[in-house]
Amino acid sequence: MSADAPLLVVKDLAVSFRSDEGLVRAVGGVSFSVEQREIVGVVGESGSGKSQTLLAIMGLIDSPNAIVSGSIRFMGQELIGLKRRALDAIRGRQIAMIFQDPMSALTPVHTIGNQIGEQVRAHEKVSAKAVRARAVQLLDAVGIANPDRVIDSYPHQLSGGMRQRAVIAMALSCNPALLVADEPTTALDVTVQAQILELIGRLRDQFGSAVILVTHDLGVVAEVADRVLVMYGGRFVEEGGKSSVFRAPLHPYTWGLFGSIPPMEGPRPARLAAIPGIPPSLSNLPKGCAFSPRCAFRHDACLVQLPIMQGESHRAACLLPEPTRRQFAAQRPGGVVEMQR
Amino acid sequence: MNARPRERPLLRAGDLSKRYSVGRSIFPAQRRTVHAVDTVSLDIWPGETLGIVGESGCGKSTLGRCLVRLTEISSGSLEFEGRDISDASQRQLRPLRRQMQMVFQDPSASLNPRRRVGDLLADPFRIHERLSASEMADRVAELLRRVDLSPQHASRYPHEFSGGQRQRIGIARALALRPRLIVADEPVSALDVSIQAQIVNLLADLREEYNLTYVFIAHDLSVVRQISSRVAVMYLGSIVESGPTDEVFAAPRHHYTAALRSAVPIPSIDRARRGRLVLKGDLPSPMNPPSGCRFHTRCPAATPICRSERPLLQSIGEGRLVACHHPADG
Numbered sequence: 001m002s003a004d005a006p007l008l009v010v011k012d013l014a015v016s017f018r019s020d021e022g023l024v025r026a027v028g029g030v031s032f033s034v035e036q037r038e039i040v041g042v043v044g045e046s047g048s049g050k051s052q053t054l055l056a057i058m059g060l061i062d063s064p065n066a067i068v069s070g071s072i073r074f075m076g077q078e079l080i081g082l083k084r085r086a087l088d089a090i091r092g093r094q095i096a097m098i099f100q101d102p103m104s105a106l107t108p109v110h111t112i113g114n115q116i117g118e119q120v121r122a123h124e125k126v127s128a129k130a131v132r133a134r135a136v137q138l139l140d141a142v143g144i145a146n147p148d149r150v151i152d153s154y155p156h157q158l159s160g161g162m163r164q165r166a167v168i169a170m171a172l173s174c175n176p177a178l179l180v181a182d183e184p185t186t187a188l189d190v191t192v193q194a195q196i197l198e199l200i201g202r203l204r205d206q207f208g209s210a211v212i213l214v215t216h217d218l219g220v221v222a223e224v225a226d227r228v229l230v231m232y233g234g235r236f237v238e239e240g241g242k243s244s245v246f247r248a249p250l251h252p253y254t255w256g257l258f259g260s261i262p263p264m265e266g267p268r269p270a271r272l273a274a275i276p277g278i279p280p281s282l283s284n285l286p287k288g289c290a291f292s293p294r295c296a297f298r299h300d301a302c303l304v305q306l307p308i309m310q311g312e313s314h315r316a317a318c319l320l321p322e323p324t325r326r327q328f329a330a331q332r333p334g335g336v337v338e339m340q341r
Numbered sequence: 342m343n344a345r346p347r348e349r350p351l352l353r354a355g356d357l358s359k360r361y362s363v364g365r366s367i368f369p370a371q372r373r374t375v376h377a378v379d380t381v382s383l384d385i386w387p388g389e390t391l392g393i394v395g396e397s398g399c400g401k402s403t404l405g406r407c408l409v410r411l412t413e414i415s416s417g418s419l420e421f422e423g424r425d426i427s428d429a430s431q432r433q434l435r436p437l438r439r440q441m442q443m444v445f446q447d448p449s450a451s452l453n454p455r456r457r458v459g460d461l462l463a464d465p466f467r468i469h470e471r472l473s474a475s476e477m478a479d480r481v482a483e484l485l486r487r488v489d490l491s492p493q494h495a496s497r498y499p500h501e502f503s504g505g506q507r508q509r510i511g512i513a514r515a516l517a518l519r520p521r522l523i524v525a526d527e528p529v530s531a532l533d534v535s536i537q538a539q540i541v542n543l544l545a546d547l548r549e550e551y552n553l554t555y556v557f558i559a560h561d562l563s564v565v566r567q568i569s570s571r572v573a574v575m576y577l578g579s580i581v582e583s584g585p586t587d588e589v590f591a592a593p594r595h596h597y598t599a600a601l602r603s604a605v606p607i608p609s610i611d612r613a614r615r616g617r618l619v620l621k622g623d624l625p626s627p628m629n630p631p632s633g634c635r636f637h638t639r640c641p642a643a644t645p646i647c648r649s650e651r652p653l654l655q656s657i658g659e660g661r662l663v664a665c666h667h668p669a670d671g
Contacts, residue, residue: 043643045533088418145350159623159624189560190396190560191396191600192376195620216534217534222610242610246608246610259538261532261563262567264607265591265607268567268587271542273538274535274539274541282639297499
């Protein structure tokens, strides 16, 4: 693989689940790539399919009722359909994942040091002493004070922020080329969130890892991401470089998201430009554009025709002509458009 | 702030404290006390929305529950329209319950899953008013319409609704008896961003329409900024700063407020990051709070006096109060 080839290339990834209500299509064919050392922010609300996309990349969807199709190529190797053993050589070693709740990745009955050590030993043959030294070094690298004491602590003795750091230390133990993070700061207080985001930014600089960061918080994306993917109803609706998406978002849903967030500075709007309605049920997606029932700009075609991603480096899936959308977006600073119908 | 000499506060808390003992040892020396709310004094004025912000464990939820006497207070005074209610019995409180209502973070936990929404919403009328069945049905329908649900929803069960709709039901129930004061504890933090905005707008509309007074408790600073006329910032059980929303957010005087404010990720790339204040370390345990100023262990401006002497919440003019030995320039 050449040095500048993308680290991860996902093509037409779809995830469906058989259920009593018929087929539930959680991810409806998404394509994207992650460059080496790139931080990609995936934004979406609950049910948008963002977590399922991550789980599919990790090969963690193993329900007998799940159907995963498409292609996920990591460093040139296809991950879909890969045998468990071959997958295990990649997972944890080259791709690591962290979750919203650090306790889901920690067992309460072992010390932090043991758990980081287990991770190291699973992928490398090293002496017990070297394992311990490495664990201390990792805890230090993620900004834990007194790492040689914390290493002998149990998870319950640590605060939420410390636990998330410990989990990140575990994830970093084998220098993964790709770190996949699902809402890693959502359960944390803002001051702790700021610390963890700073840490994630440092990971790329120090360890050279690429990061896929899934979050519902556009502020978090603005803080750390290089590129942004916006998901709705199991598909991407917008993709682009951070500055381009934040300066001139191209999809009405992205406008709605920006309008929904109360500003932290300047005058307060009398009302927030909220998006009316609720996100669609994945078992009963609307025909055509999934966002159309909530969209202030929909026209007849939106109800029948599925929009596809269009554009060069900054792309969006919307049937409105792009010049029209650019015009709408320019009407208000930040591209925020009132969504009241 | 708007000094209102002729008005009296709707609710006034004086040195309100809530202590919990932890550890069930039979030896008193091994029992410990957590000061969840530590001598908080607050006036809530009619028509205002007081936002209470702070991180988890700062005591903001406990304070909210104490204010409506859902949680027994350990010491201090509480007055509703000048009447002392700190010792009032549950029976004596009953007529007051009409005036003070609460909205919770998780509406599903406060809605009985086995009862229809119409019955849940009719409860307040059954308890507090004598109405005929048809009057009751009318009032329920009106309530549902007011929170942008449909009267037909009355025959459904809570699980048939989305999170945002359930919160609307929670709000409708709080609204049923036309209270003067609603204490909302993290009412939007479990909701998606787009739904959050709808509920914030709804709360603002209702405030206007029914002349409501809110205590709005949340950890999300931008939501609090949007809806509150005044804010109080809590740290380890105490208020460290309070004042008119715009002023406190634009120019915080307490270093904790400043840190909290600068930690909020802003969804914009145009604003260059002003040197961010990243706090070191974690929140100290409320069981074993630091001496002196509770914040001194993480404060960039701490000096020896902060370790030994606890600063009092003092007025610095224009309705602003701050508890700090070395307030920031703002």
